[in-house]
Amino acid sequence: MNVNQSIPPVPPFGQPQPVYPGYHQSSYSGQSGSTAPAIPYGAYNGPVPGYQQTLPQGISRAPPSSGAPPASTAQAACGQVAYGQFGQGDVQNGPSSTVQMQRLPGSQPFGSPLAPVGSQPAVLQPYGPPPTSAQVTAQLAGMQISGAVAPAPPSSGLGYGPPTSLASASGSFPNSGLYGSYPQGQASPVSQAQGHPRIQTPQRSAPSQASSFTPPASGGPRLPSMTGPLLPGQGFGGPSVSQPNHVSSPPPQALPPGTQITGPLGPPPPMHSPQQPGYQPQQNGSFGSTRGPQPNYGSPYPAAPTFGSQPGPPQPLPPKRLDPDAIPSPQLNELPPQQKTRHRIDPDAIPSPIQVIEDDRNNRGTEPFVTGVRGQVPPLVTTNFLVKDQGNASPRYIRCTSYNIPCTSDMAKQAQVPLAAVIKPLARLPPDEASPYVVDHGESGPLRCNRCKAYMCPFMQFIEGGRRFQCCFCSCINDVPPQYFQHLDHTGKRVDAYDRPELSLGSYEFLATVDYCKNNKFPSPPAFIFMIDVSYNAIRTGLVRLLCEELKSLLDFLPREGGAEESAIRVGFVTYNKVLHFYNVKSSLAQPQMMVVSDVADMFVPLLDGFLVNVNESRAVITSLLDQIPEMFADTRETETVFVPVIQAGMEALKAAECAGKLFLFHTSLPIAEAPGKLKNRDDRKLINTDKEKTLFQPQTGAYQTLAKECVAQGCCIDLFLFPNQYVDVATLSVVPQLTGGSVYKYACFQVENDQERFLSDLRRDVQKVVGFDAVMRVRTSTGIRAVDFFGAFYMSNTTDVELAGLDGDKTVTVEFKHDDRLNEESGALLQCALLYTSCAGQRRLRIHNLALNCCTQLADLYRNCETDTLINYMAKFAYRGVLNSPVKAVRDTLITQCAQILACYRKNCASPSSAGQLILPECMKLLPVYLNCVLKSDVLQPGAEVTTDDRAYVRQLVTSMDVAETNVFFYPRLLPLTKSPIESTTEPPAVRASEERLSNGDMYLLENGLNLFLWVGASVQQGVVQSLFSVSSFSQITSGLSVLPVLDNPLSKKVRGLIDSLRAQRSRYMKLIVVKQEDKLEMLFKHFLVEDKSLSGGASYVDFLCHMHKEIRQLLS
């Protein structure tokens, strides 16, 4: 919309950009229209290339910009002022336009300079690089406001100064200003320079706004800020790499750095600044009066929606802009209008997740990741890379929020960056990576430190010629047992180090001795018990018949260990409604025996022998049983079910058989039959947004927790498959699976025809996946930090041991660390995660993962080594647990505050001084706001009207054990255009940002978030495409809500279906496809996942949130 809005102004300036004049759009326009625009944005879009080129020029550029600076400062000032005003992005636009007017001239001048700039783009690039280094990235500096500092202007100009620059910028870098809002802005300037005077125009428009704001002169300050960050970035060699990443956002930064560097650079900043202003304004606006009324976001969002509608808003804007012309002073008055316009921020100018992901993929996806170096930040989870274990655990097992830990707790507190590790002890590895070696230390068991009990690992220091070793965790000196003795080489390393996995690898396994077993007895092989609801609902939907049929073949695929011929796992069967039916399927029987237990109040297992059997031995009986179950209950009228007794029964059965195991529970309804754990329907939407909302997430009775404890003690893990027609109280039912390390699957309104594929696929995967049982996980750390909090699906009876009745390759535990002493920069910090578990063949083992992290005394080092995806994983889990105890609103506020603190700390301590009006984000965290916004607007924290209480509880518990890759895509769905790339290309098409703006009605898109999969069809998709994909002749004939694509023999159909299959293969749960037609009812559902847009439930758009975040930061800083 900005675009549109801007458009009007554009004309005045340059038409080319007109469309986007607004801001980035200019860039857009550029993109669309000519390459030039691309550049500005290039930062985002094609940032990388841009950078490279720019580098050299960047410098040159700087100067030009510098020229502008002064102006920018002025603008900046305005920007600040604007704040309030800006709040109304629109206003800004308006103003900007006005400004533009003013600037026009200026810009033009630039324009000319820019023209020369042709080179500029290059310049931008140069900047780009620096910024990257800067990690600074976030230059959204829009907020020059505070930054008012005059000197800043120049720099700010670079950075974001743009906003500030707006005013000033208008003069020199109006263009840049526009883009500047983001680093890109800087880039943009270039572009503008390049010949987009027009662009500039838009910028100017911005500036105009800026002007209104700029007055504050913050613009100036911003510039500096920009630079600040940039500098650091530059400092890092890494930056280059990172830069690419940054690129998107960085570009602007890049500029800033440049700016910082030299006075001249300053000027460019102004360019940026203008852009920034753009932001600022919005932000301001939001903060300003406007926001007041609505939640901070509220206002912005509303605007956001308009975004989508773009057309509308833009128009109004223009006029505003006009008004803005009045600019300077009008600000205040205009504020309201500004607000309207504030959206002007160019979405392309703000950090783009897609860009970051693409960059990382390109830069790090090719080389294997070698784990030998301490404190290395691994590639993003979205990148395919190979891991070579050279002493640290693969990131597939452990990922940390930061790979550089502050040495002191003071620092840590200051930064507010949570120190957490996301551990997936049994993670599945790609086929080309070897699973951990198994080490057998014989009867004496694994070698451990006598004091802290840490296991032998590569970091243990051998001394005294190898006769002793010093524990790397607690420094205790231990004797090396004679049978383990080995000489050291001249470097003090054991000569056999490379022969022993525990001395050379980050991850390995020990065979446990009998001391590590329950009751000092080696465990028996685990068992699977299938517990099937046979009440009326289950029968009616065809579930029971389907399931029984499937089980017959599925039982051949129980998990096996290594090359075992047949699985050691025994199976048992139970059906139930309000009573339980156990089955004796002993191989010697001619027919199965059914044993009914009606005494649900006092559950027990009626048989021992013949309940748990070897599949092959009892196959005939089992088959006969599975044939009969659907028949036996075909006429059932029983609608009531029980729940707790069912689990109790399974657990008792395992107890009686003295083994661990897993219960597969297939359940359909709220357990209302008279029995322990009986539930009431307590669903009450009225509680939403009240202090009592948390009760919806809490279990109804304590019976479930008590039961879960017993299950854990027995090593009984529960996987729950729910098939509800209505409220089943997932919050309560999922307690046991949750605490026992199990999974919950939910198939609302299950119908065999529609959901069969999905259910069976999940079931197959769930049954076949490798599981560890009866596990205990302990995380040991170097002295100085300590694991203090744990998130995930498990139970803890003390504060250190994570007890997992069952643990599979999908389950993740997030561990938070806190300081309890100083860390040493030299020795770094070590983590050792030890998991004691029973394998599916009944072998008791210890899996050890080691990870060494760096420690720092400079906050900058911390910010440079963070991983946003992991951070989000932690924060989401933290928040999702928080809703159990606090009102959702409080949880959201906590998240926002923490995020603001993190960023403010960075701004204060790491970014070089700059205008307070600039939003400066650390390179590694530039996506934090967008991702955090996604968390905040997730169904759990901000439910829409169509989201049921059960859905929320379901999602809540799902997220609790998600790994980083899953949370990443869950919160920020992937949106893949289908027809953009040539049909022949076999790779996945590059994703686009999750915003309606990005959808072209002539295209089709796949959207997936790990749980859902949509195929969105634009209204004007070519008929040929429709025909070849859906086998119908026109768009209107496509069945909305279709879940299966017809199998057609043409390249497009094959490709799309292939893509769908490959997406499904990447996720741990089967994603059911839903075909959504543009403008169809179902589209609402789809739009829910366009997370950069404002959501119907009141979730902020990305842009609005960013503004809000900026405001928060500024508040903290002031």
Add this chain to the structure above:
Amino acid sequence: MATYLEFIQQNEEQDGVRFSWNVWPSSRLEATRMVVPLACLLTPLKERPDLPPVQYEPVLCSRPTCKAVLNPLCQVDYRTKLWACNFCFQRNQFPPAYGGISEVNQPAELMPQFSTIEYMIQRGAQSPLIFLYVVDTCLEEDDLQALKESLQMSLSLLPPDALVGLITFGRMVQVHELSCEGISKSYVFRGTKDLTAKQIQDMLGLTKPAMPMQQARPAQPQEHPFVSSRFLQPVHKIDMNLTDLLGELQRDPWPVTQGKRPLRSTGVALSIAVGLLEGTFPNTGARIMLFTGGPPTQGPGMVVGDELKIPIRSWHDIEKDNARFMKKATKHYEMLASRTAANGHCIDIYACALDQTGLLEMKCCANLTGGYMVMGDSFNTSLFKQTFQRIFTKDFNGDFRMAFGATLDVKTSRELKIAGAIGPCVSLNVKGPCVSENELGVGGTSQWKICGLDPTSTLGIYFEVVNQHNAPIPQGGRGAIQFVTHYQHSSTQRRIRVTTIARNWADAQTQLRHIEAAFDQEAAAVLMARLGVFRAESEEGPDVLRWLDRQLIRLCQKFGQYNKEDSASFRLSDSFSLYPQFMFHLRRSPFLQVFNNSPDESSYYRHHFARQDLTQSLIMIQPILYSYSFHGPPEPVLLDSSSILADRILLMDTFFQIVIYLGETIAQWRKAGYQDMPEYENFKHLLQAPLDDAQEILQARFPMPRYINTEHGGSQARFLLSKVNPSQTHNNLYAWGQETGAPILTDDVSLQVFMDHLKKLAVSSAC
């Protein structure tokens, strides 16, 4: 009717009744002085091949409190078609159907030879017999196998339309559903939890809401809901199923660790069986047949814990009040028994184990419901197998010798009142004018329920003469008693058997001789023994013995001929002559002596003593001893150690055991193999004779006795030695000189000593 003996015998044959006194003292005071109460042994269903039931219903006295049945003793006015009740003297009109009666056209019930008559009732729904097997699975493999075979065999003996059900138990209790195809289905219950009948029915899905009426039969007028058919099915429908099911029965699979007893939930199993029938077929003839191979070790009704190191309670423990579980368990089973009785079902207990199985606690289940109690060492013995088979023997009509749900109603003429009954019955608490306040046995009622009975089931019924001394009964007056037994015949018909008897009154002061001569010492001995045993259940053993002794002494004082203080002059008339001897053996019997018997054995013996007829009871009190020798045909000999001679073969029948004992010489001969030599064929025959006789007894008796074949010096000879009168012991062996016979190593007094003391006390004026 030459002698009283014949009279008595004839009465027994015709009516199944034997009175202690056949002439009744006419006043309360005198009656009490007779010592032995006026009482009778009644065998309600005594087999009467010559008595086909009449096909109509009895005519009842119209007085609501009387309702006596028209009988030969009634005064009938054929002209006015009126009859006078001989109990309440109410005059009643004959029903219309009797319009044609006259002196020459009398209905059967008026003919004197029909003092006992059986009516067959046509109305009412006939419900099939029900057999519910409750089977312990905590058995040794071969025991279980044998039991399974016995049960499978029994299916072929049941009438095809009888309903059968199966409950198995061990650590858990399983109620098997019998109508399933392709899968065998059972309901399982925890063995440790007592459930109310309601809960059980809920859990079995027998209650209405749980199982809405099947469409198949929308509104069954039948009383019993057909849902129960899941657990109780007609034999002919499911005998294949059930046979397979039984065949697949496995030993209780729960592991029993060393030093533990298997966990056996007998109490809950029974409770569920009772609850099941209670909910589905109340007041219908049904047998719950409990087969158990050991003591209940958990849950309600547990008798002993599962720790083997703690032995099951002995009499010693009980006396020391050291049997922790006994009271609670007894209470549990009593509660079950009374519920069962209230529903008209009966419980059989077949307990086969080497150790005790808790019969002491469970006895009431069989005792109160008229069920059988069988005790053996193993299910794999012929004792059990044949006994079990014998339950299903049929009478001359091809009907089972069992009847169900009987009520015995006793009516007396007004000089008499009913004091109580002892036998396999429970009181129905029907008070009435003829119920005495003094109770003997189960009293306070004129009606009893006997849930299961067979042709030999015998009750002791005790009366009290209430006629006051100053209200003499007119000369020739007769006292009358009527026994009315309603029951369900094994052919499922309802029947009523009515026995009406009358006896003369006599003034004891003037006609003591008459009374004395009409004394039935056998019946009296058994009736007194029943009283004693009844007391022994609740009193200390020695007290009971003292009471018995006192009664005996008083009887001797009353009826003996003697000079005061001269014991040598003491004589008893013929009709009393055997009585002291019976008492002597009774005192030594396992019914009153618990020494050397486990509590279970005592309960078992007492159970049978309380239900067998007179002949069997007498055998139990005083075993029969036959002697076989070359000197002549087999002859009964004194149950005395002097009968144990070297050249004799002895056959002793104690009811519970059949002992064949070879004298010392005979044993040596047999050892030398003479029986195999053709020239000593007579020896072979001699050896064979007692075997044949024993076989005959074994064939007829229920329960089958333990068969013991032993010889002089054999360890099992103790069975014989403990029974015979120890006339020669190690104490007096020399005093008795060279007499033959075997000395018994005991300190028990011999009959001689006993008699000496008795005489001395009888003639002494001290008491």
